[in-house]
Amino acid sequence: MSAEDLPDELWIAKPLQAIKxxxxxxxxxxRFETQRIDAVDDGWTPFEDDTHITPRLTTSVTPELAKTILSRNQSPDLPFSVSLNPYRGCEHGCVYCFARPTHAYLGLSPGLDFETRLYTKTNAPELLRRELAHPHYQPSPIALGINTDAYQPVERGLRITRQCLEVLHECRHPVGIITKSALIERDLDLLKPMADANLVAAAVTITTLDHSISRTLEPRAASPTRRLQLVETLAKAGIPVLVSVAPVIPFITEQELENLMRAAANAGASAAGYTVLRLPWEVNPLFQEWLQTHFPERAQRVMNRIRDMRGGKDYDANFATRMRGEGLWADMIRQRFAKALKRYGLNKSGSFLHMDCSQFRRPLSIPAKTNHHGTGQLDIFG
Known part of the structure; x- marks a missing residue:
C-alpha cells in the first residue's frame, strides 16, 4: 500500500514543540509558496517527548550588496519618514515581529527562517555616505533599526550599524534608534556627543517584566532587567530615552502596563509609547502557534480579546487603528496608558520629535560606486 492509499485518519499531525x-x-x-509541507506521524518513529533532544538550529549569515539603504514612507501613523535597516531577518526571534512576513519575499519562511537565516547589507555605510552627499538630499531624522534590530547579536562582530553611525556622526545628521539590545552601549562614544548636540534619541522596547515570558516571547533579546539597566545607562549619558511598551498582548503582558511604565520612569526614561499586538500576514498563524504551545489555557481568550480590538477580525491594517486598536478594550488600554504617562512623568517627548537638522553637513569623502560584483567598475546599465 502506498502512502497515498492510507486513510486520512492515519496521518496525525506532529505536535508543535518549542525550540530553546x-x-x-x-x-x-x-504566503507566496505553492506547496506546504507538514510533519506527521506515520507510525514508524515516535513523537518527540521530554527526553528527546531537538537538533540545535544554527544561524546562517549571508552578505548582500544593497542597491539603496534609505527607505521612505508616508504612513500617517509613523513619527518618521526615513529609515535605515542594516539587516534582514533578526536573531532576537520575537514571535510578534511585524517584519517576519518580509522573509516571504526571499522565498523563505517568516517562521524559524526569519530568525536563523540572516542577510547583512555589507555596503550600507558606503550607500549611506553616497545618499547624504547627493546635492538634492534634504536631512530628516533617520530611524535606525525599525524593521529589524540594528543591534542584534551579529552586529557585535560585523559592526555595520557602528559604521553607519560613524557616517551620521561625521555629517551631524539626526538619528533615532530603537532596540532591545544592550549592545548599543558599545557606541556611547558616538552617541553622547550627538546627544549633546540634539542629534540622537533612543527608544528601548520593553514588552514585559516577566523573565519567563520574555524567554519564549523574545528569546535572544536582552532580558527585561538588562533593558532597564540600559535605559539607566543611556539616560545617565544624556541621551533622551523613550520606552516602547510594545506590543501590549491581552492576558499575557497587558496587566503589566503600569508596573512597566513605573520601572521605566525609575530607570530614567523621559517618555513612553505603546502599540497593541499586530498580526499581519504570517505573523497571525505564527503567534497563534506560539500561544497554543506556551499558553494553551489562555489562547482562546487572548484571540477573542484581540478580535474585540480589531473589529471582529484578527487584524485590521487601517492606518487610523492598526497601532492602538479600536473599541472598548482598546479605549481602556489607551486610558490606562495616558494616566500612567502623567503619573510617572513620561510625557517629555519633545526631544524625540524635534531633533536638529540644521547642523547637517555633507560627507567630506564619497566612495566610488560599485556594481553588484563589488568592483569599482560601473555596470553598463547602472
Missing amino acids: GRGAVSNLPG
Whole structure:
C-alpha cells in the first residue's frame, strides 16, 4: 500500500514543540509558496517527548550588496519618514515581529527562517555616505533599526550599524534608534556627543517584566532587567530615552502596563509609547502557534480579546487603528496608558520629535560606486 492509499485518519499531525532559544515553533511557509509541507506521524518513529533532544538550529549569515539603504514612507501613523535597516531577518526571534512576513519575499519562511537565516547589507555605510552627499538630499531624522534590530547579536562582530553611525556622526545628521539590545552601549562614544548636540534619541522596547515570558516571547533579546539597566545607562549619558511598551498582548503582558511604565520612569526614561499586538500576514498563524504551545489555557481568550480590538477580525491594517486598536478594550488600554504617562512623568517627548537638522553637513569623502560584483567598475546599465 502506498502512502497515498492510507486513510486520512492515519496521518496525525506532529505536535508543535518549542525550540530553546527560538521564538517561532515552526517554519510556516510564506504566503507566496505553492506547496506546504507538514510533519506527521506515520507510525514508524515516535513523537518527540521530554527526553528527546531537538537538533540545535544554527544561524546562517549571508552578505548582500544593497542597491539603496534609505527607505521612505508616508504612513500617517509613523513619527518618521526615513529609515535605515542594516539587516534582514533578526536573531532576537520575537514571535510578534511585524517584519517576519518580509522573509516571504526571499522565498523563505517568516517562521524559524526569519530568525536563523540572516542577510547583512555589507555596503550600507558606503550607500549611506553616497545618499547624504547627493546635492538634492534634504536631512530628516533617520530611524535606525525599525524593521529589524540594528543591534542584534551579529552586529557585535560585523559592526555595520557602528559604521553607519560613524557616517551620521561625521555629517551631524539626526538619528533615532530603537532596540532591545544592550549592545548599543558599545557606541556611547558616538552617541553622547550627538546627544549633546540634539542629534540622537533612543527608544528601548520593553514588552514585559516577566523573565519567563520574555524567554519564549523574545528569546535572544536582552532580558527585561538588562533593558532597564540600559535605559539607566543611556539616560545617565544624556541621551533622551523613550520606552516602547510594545506590543501590549491581552492576558499575557497587558496587566503589566503600569508596573512597566513605573520601572521605566525609575530607570530614567523621559517618555513612553505603546502599540497593541499586530498580526499581519504570517505573523497571525505564527503567534497563534506560539500561544497554543506556551499558553494553551489562555489562547482562546487572548484571540477573542484581540478580535474585540480589531473589529471582529484578527487584524485590521487601517492606518487610523492598526497601532492602538479600536473599541472598548482598546479605549481602556489607551486610558490606562495616558494616566500612567502623567503619573510617572513620561510625557517629555519633545526631544524625540524635534531633533536638529540644521547642523547637517555633507560627507567630506564619497566612495566610488560599485556594481553588484563589488568592483569599482560601473555596470553598463547602472
